[in-house]
Each structure stands twice: as structure tokens, then as C-alpha cells.
Amino acid sequence: MNLAITPCWNAPEWDAAVNRLSGHPQQLWGWGQTKADHGWRTERLFLKQNGETVGCAQILIRRLPMPFRALVYVPRGPACRAEDARQVLEAVAQYARESYAATVLSIEPDWDADSDVVEQVRAAGFRPTDNTILIPRTLILDLSRTEEELLGEMSKKHRQYIRKSGREELDFREVTREELTACLSVYKETAERAGFGIHEDAYYLDIFDNLGGASPVYAAFQGQTMVAFLWLSASASTAFELYGGMTEEGERLRANYALKWLAIRSMKERGVQRYDFNGLLNDGVSKFKMGWAKHENLLMGTWDKPLSPLYPAYATAMPLARRGLSTARSAVKTLRSTALPALRAKAESLRAGRAQAPTRQG
Known part of the structure; x- marks a missing residue:
């Protein structure tokens, strides 16, 4: 034709x-x-x-x-x-x-x-x-399945951590645009800890503004402090993970388990049919993703x-x-993990030395 x-x-x-x-x-x-x-x-x-x-x-x-x-x-x-x-x-x-x-x-x-x-x-x-x-290589959940079926496909550890983080004094909910600044702060902390590059803030704000309701963001709060977030995009048929991050406290509380379960259930309630975890590699994040089901998908x-x-x-x-x-990214990662901490330590030492030095008079 x-x-x-x-x-x-x-x-x-x-x-x-x-x-x-x-x-x-x-x-x-x-x-x-x-x-x-x-x-x-x-x-x-x-x-x-x-x-x-x-x-x-x-x-x-x-x-x-x-x-x-x-x-x-x-x-x-x-x-x-x-x-x-x-x-x-x-x-x-x-x-x-x-x-x-x-x-x-x-x-x-x-x-x-x-x-x-x-x-x-x-x-x-x-x-x-x-x-x-x-x-x-990714993981795609079939959201036509019941919550019980989805839970049954998870690893035992994932089910335990969903319950554990759900019992912590954490509030899980969708965030407002005003709270995106906190999300980006958590994302920068995560990127520095893990050594990956990110865009400027305007890029993420534009995604939120341009996609509107098709770009929900969920977060976990300890009191007024955000400790984890998960950012999605969603069409009528497919939810697709974009970004996520945690503070060290969020990691200790396993906040990402109950947070991701909230996102999955929210997409299911919307009528979305597929939940795509957006890629699997041989790293710790992918190991976490693979615990949510007993299968993988290959596009x-x-x-x-x-x-x-x-x-x-x-x-x-x-x-x-x-x-x-x-190679350039690897060099930046090395700089972040070795040279920058050393420079910060040296600067702190110099500041401490100046604070202890006697003040000149006259």
C-alpha cells in the first residue's frame, strides 16, 4: 500500500x-x-x-x-x-x-x-x-495481572522489603512541581555517589512541564525531607521509568521498594497495560530491578x-x-571519586589551619 x-x-x-x-x-x-x-x-x-x-x-x-x-x-x-x-x-x-x-x-x-x-x-x-x-534488555511487567500475581512473581526479599519500608515512618505520594527541586537535589546526590552524569535542571523541569500528566513523579518523605524519588513517563498503554534516586537515609530505610510498588500500583489503576523498568545491565541497580519478576524481556x-x-x-x-x-565520562568519574575528595580534604585542612593561626595586629 x-x-x-x-x-x-x-x-x-x-x-x-x-x-x-x-x-x-x-x-x-x-x-x-x-x-x-x-x-x-x-x-x-x-x-x-x-x-x-x-x-x-x-x-x-x-x-x-x-x-x-x-x-x-x-x-x-x-x-x-x-x-x-x-x-x-x-x-x-x-x-x-x-x-x-x-x-x-x-x-x-x-x-x-x-x-x-x-x-x-x-x-x-x-x-x-x-x-x-x-x-x-529490560523487564516489563504485565499490569493486567492482579496485585497478588505481581507480588507472587517477586523475590521473597522484595516482598519483605516492601513491607519493611512500608512500616517505616515514611510518607509515599506523588510530588508537585514545587517539590521537583528536592527530587533534583536527591538525584544529584545519587549521581555523585554512583558516578554518572546528569542534565541541567532545566531539562528535567521541561520534561515535567511538557509531558504534564504523562510524567508522574513519586517520592518517599521522612517528615518533610525527601529520601527517594521515582520519575516515570506514561502513555495509555506503557509506563516507562525515566529517573530515580535515594539519599543514604533512604537507602538505609529501603524506601525504594515501597516507592516502586506505589508507582506500579498507580500505573495499574490508570489502566496502563505495561510497566517497563527501562533497561537491565550487569550492575546493582539491575539486580534490584530483576527481583521484581522471574523473567526478562528483550526488545x-x-x-x-x-x-x-x-x-x-x-x-x-x-x-x-x-x-x-x-573515556571522558570514565575520567570524570575517577576525578569525582579520587581527586575531588582529596582536594576537598586539603581545602578543609587549610581552612582549619587558618582558623587556628594567631591574628596579626597592627
């Missing part, structure tokens, strides 16, 4: 189509607006047959250094029925080539690695790549469609650029 592409300029109309097609929250208008506010160009495309919208794709465009032209990226999209995937992807690729002279169209669909749609993606001219942004990952003869050079350059970025 031949599909007509119609750009969309109306946020409610766009989100309604994404939700009707069981799209991912990263395809919602507010997510694209946030990316547009922070370095990307965003377009939303309806793909229509005989006037009926059969697919939609929120594309993010970034200019590449010469001689490359542009990267066009579809995060957790497009949104369409499996049987329409090939035609939708071919139409989006043609648009990316004609409108942006793109070197590549890169997609990270919200489709399982073992689903029949993979062959349609391949038939549309895409190939798998390791240049990933979103991690395909199909990142696929590229070359749109230019320069694609082979691009595919070679990207891993080298990412490796350089990774």
Missing part, C-alpha cells in the same frame, strides 16, 4: 493517535518538545491510507559534522500495527531522505526481539546495529536504514566517537 505522510502540528491530536495505536511515551508530544528544547529538531508524522491514520512516527533530527548531513532517529517508535510496519518504515525513510538528506534513519521500536515484525523491519531495508541509545534493539553512500563511514565513526565519550 502507498501511504501519505501528513505532518502534525496539534498536540492533543497527536497524543490521541499515539495512544490509540498503543504507542510508547517517548512518542508523546511532550517528549519530542523537550528534545526540541534541548538540541534536536522534532517532527511528528501521520502515515495515512485512504485518509485513515495507520501509523505515526515522532522523529528527532540532529545535524551531523561534515561530510555527513543528518541523523534521523525514532525513539521507541513508530507506533503502528505489526502488519503495517514495513510500509510505515519505508515511508518514514523516504521522508527522512528527501526532507533532511539524512545519512541514516535509526529506530529503536517498542517491539519484542522474537516477534514476527522483525522480518518486516529487515524487509524495509533496516539492519541491526550496536550504536544503541535505549537498552533493549528488538537498534536498527539503521542507510540513506546515503556515506553510511559505512558513519557506522565506523559512531562507535569511535562514543568510545571517546565513554
Whole structure:
């Protein structure tokens, strides 16, 4: 079938189509607006047959250094029925080539690695790549299951810690915009402790403002003090974890267990069907995630469609650029964990020495 592409300029109309097609929250208008506010160009495309919208794709465009032209990226999209995937992807690729002279169209669909749609993606001219942004190995809970069934799938330790943190003198609830400053303070503390980089505050505030009710944030409070938070994005069908953090006191109280259970139950009450933990790695955070169920999920990952003869050079350059970025991040992590504490200690010693030195007169 031949599909007509119609750009969309109306946020409610766009989100309604994404939700009707069981799209991912990263395809919602507010997510694209946030990316547009922070370095990307965003377009939303309806793909229509005989006037009926059969697919939609929120594309993010970034200019590449010469001689490359542009990267066009579809995060957790497009949104369409499996049987329409090939035609939708071919139409989006043609648009990316004609409108942006793109070197590549890169997609990270919200489709399982073992689903029949993979062959349609391949038939549309895409190939798998390791240049990933979103991690395909993840854990997705089926929220159509009862709370008892979800609890039964958890590890025994997780059930115990949910009860334990629920018995502590903690208040668990959704936060207001005014309380996001406290969330970001906890996030910075968590990032410094764990050694990972974060965005400037404006980026997170824009996510909250642009997504509105599709970006709930939950937190645990000890009295008036926030000790843990969990930030989600949510479409009609899928909840997707974005950010989270804890203070040392929150960690001691196991606040993240009852907090995440609150978020899961809240999404279930909304009628959301899937709860995606957003990636599994071989680290302590992933070990915590894996205790929530007895299974893992594998999405199909990142696929590229070359749109230019320069694609082979691009595919070679990207891993080298990412490796350089990774080295820089490692250096920053080392600086934070070794050099900065030493400098702080030295500065404190100097301040103490000055405080004890006799005051000169005259």
C-alpha cells in the first residue's frame, strides 16, 4: 500500500493517535518538545491510507559534522500495527531522505526481539546495529495481572522489603512541581555517589512541564525531607521509568521498594497495560530491578536504514566517537571519586589551619 505522510502540528491530536495505536511515551508530544528544547529538531508524522491514520512516527533530527548531513532517529517508535510496519518504515525513510538528506534513519521500536515484525523491519531495508541509545534488555511487567500475581512473581526479599519500608515512618505520594527541586537535589546526590552524569535542571523541569500528566513523579518523605524519588513517563498503554534516586537515609530505610510498588500500583489503576523498568545491565541497580519478576524481556534493539553512500563511514565513526565519550565520562568519574575528595580534604585542612593561626595586629 502507498501511504501519505501528513505532518502534525496539534498536540492533543497527536497524543490521541499515539495512544490509540498503543504507542510508547517517548512518542508523546511532550517528549519530542523537550528534545526540541534541548538540541534536536522534532517532527511528528501521520502515515495515512485512504485518509485513515495507520501509523505515526515522532522523529528527532540532529545535524551531523561534515561530510555527513543528518541523523534521523525514532525513539521507541513508530507506533503502528505489526502488519503495517514495513510500509510505515519505508515511508518514514523516504521522508527522512528527501526532507533532511539524512545519512541514516535509526529506530529503536517498542517491539519484542522474537516477534514476527522483525522480518518486516529487515524487509524495509533496516539492519541491526550496536550504536544503541535505549537498552533493549529490560523487564516489563504485565499490569493486567492482579496485585497478588505481581507480588507472587517477586523475590521473597522484595516482598519483605516492601513491607519493611512500608512500616517505616515514611510518607509515599506523588510530588508537585514545587517539590521537583528536592527530587533534583536527591538525584544529584545519587549521581555523585554512583558516578554518572546528569542534565541541567532545566531539562528535567521541561520534561515535567511538557509531558504534564504523562510524567508522574513519586517520592518517599521522612517528615518533610525527601529520601527517594521515582520519575516515570506514561502513555495509555506503557509506563516507562525515566529517573530515580535515594539519599543514604533512604537507602538505609529501603524506601525504594515501597516507592516502586506505589508507582506500579498507580500505573495499574490508570489502566496502563505495561510497566517497563527501562533497561537491565550487569550492575546493582539491575539486580534490584530483576527481583521484581522471574523473567526478562528483550526488545528488538537498534536498527539503521542507510540513506546515503556515506553510511559505512558513519557506522565506523559512531562507535569511535562514543568510545571517546565513554573515556571522558570514565575520567570524570575517577576525578569525582579520587581527586575531588582529596582536594576537598586539603581545602578543609587549610581552612582549619587558618582558623587556628594567631591574628596579626597592627
